[in-house]
Amino acid sequence: MIILGIDPGFQFSGFSIIKKENGKIILIEYGFLKMNPAKHLSVRVGEFFNYFEQKITFFNVTDISIETPFLGKNAQNFLKLGYLRGILYLLVNKYNLKIHEFTPRQVKLSITGFGGAGKDQVARVVFQLFPAIKLPNKYDVTDAIAITLCGAWQQKLNTLDFSK
């Protein structure tokens, strides 16, 4: 099981790739795709597709893990987030992957034990789990690692109590 977790955005998309083997969790890649906001949306959609298609084929990804976004103040930005999710669904179809989706609350609960945790708390747990990570404290990347972990920990997740 090789899971690609992504926190997509038109300017900055954090991601990580985790390999799950005999119950062991290995972080094999992490980073981010930065796109130039001056470029046309269609160009950025194309860049996003190419970048993650390459990651999927290079690392033989089997699963994609993403977070369910919630509608913020700007409905058109929310819609545009859908563009990048559509690209991920297309890649899922093209490479016959599985896709896992978690709410932000599920991700936080699964990582920190508390569904209302802040981004800094999530980041702290991620750095504790993977002390070798060399990263400026970029929440988008630590968030992406948390989302990827959720994909890897699914069985565990299902036994958690989401009622709290």
Added chain:
Amino acid sequence: MIILGIDPGFQFSGFSIIKKENGKIILIEYGFLKMNPAKHLSVRVGEFFNYFEQKITFFNVTDISIETPFLGKNAQNFLKLGYLRGILYLLVNKYNLKIHEFTPRQVKLSITGFGGAGKDQVARVVFQLFPAIKLPNKYDVTDAIAITLCGAWQQKLNTLDFSK
């Protein structure tokens, strides 16, 4: 200029293709893609991509015309509409097309002369413009034809007064 206008949806996507040559408007194709709601979203995203990629290459499409959706009652459905729009943006990038986007009000105003027109009124004008159309009165297809026409009529549109 060969314009593909689409009114996308996960169950039903109306579309039409219009050729503009020496100021003449020729409707060269119209119809719809129906997808099975029982299929996984990723499968439908893939179907949507393949179907319209084929239309683009077969008809040598140069432009895509779409309508700006507005947030309805269901934010998650609105987000999912973004998936299909993302696919269109990817095709725009892949085939170096131009993309034109109109608000529903702009489409109605441009077709009927009244920005608050109903779908039936838009359909009546479309049937008047193209009397040879053989269609059950499917609004999704007449809407798509109206959206395509907007792409073809752009210059005209720009001279209209949208303040009313």
